[in-house]
Structures are given as C-alpha cells and as structure tokens.
Amino acid sequence: MGALFGGFGFICWLAIIVLIIAGFWKTFEKAGQPGWAAIIPIYNLYVLCLIAGRPGWWVLLYFIPFVNIVVSLLIAIDVAKAFGKDVLYGVVLLWLFQAIGYLLLGFGDAQYIGPAKA
DSSP states (O other): OOOHHHHHHHHHHHHHHHHHHHHHHHHHHTTTSSSSGGSSSSSSHOOOOHHHHHOGGGGGGGSSHHHHHHHHHHHHHHHHHHHHHHHHHIIIIIIOOHHHHHHHHSSSSSSOOOOOOO
C-alpha cells in the first residue's frame, strides 16, 4: 500500500515539474529569451534574473541558505512587474504557486514590458 502512495506522489510531483517547465518556456519566449532555457538547471534561473532586470550574478545567491528565499521572492516580484502585474501576483502566484503563476503568465494575455525602472 505504501508503494502505491509513493508512486502516486511521484506522479504528482512529476506533473507539477512539467507544468512549471511549460510555464517557464512560454514566459521566456514572451520575454524574448529562448524557451529551451527552461529545461536547463541553473541557466533557467540566470534567464529569470535577466527577465526580472537583475544582474546575472544573482544566480549565485540562490546557493546561499536563507538568502535564496529572499532572492527568489524578489525575482518573482520583479518578473511580475516586468509583465505588468502587481506585487501580490508575484508573491502569491509566481513565488508560492509557481506551477499556476507561470502558466498564467506564459499562456495568458500578459505582455512583457521589460524590467521596472528603479
């Protein structure tokens, strides 16, 4: 019985990963970046930093415990702003519920307007 639940959990996890990759792919294409970058680990974070208007070296901050949480939140907010969405969209959909948020961003009617000016 435990193997059944374990197998089901794996299938659910795999489905969520596929949804996140699909959302990243379309979001990257909307921002003028190559969609295939969504399937390359680490490089997809680099592209996400560029879309958000942050320097590429911010990827290194993802490897520092606790700092990575703050950085991922800031990137999510900046990506939301780059697509004309508000901070709440960035926090709730792009940070907490990535699978839903990036699918809506990529397949929805949001247009990439570029990083917000400081």
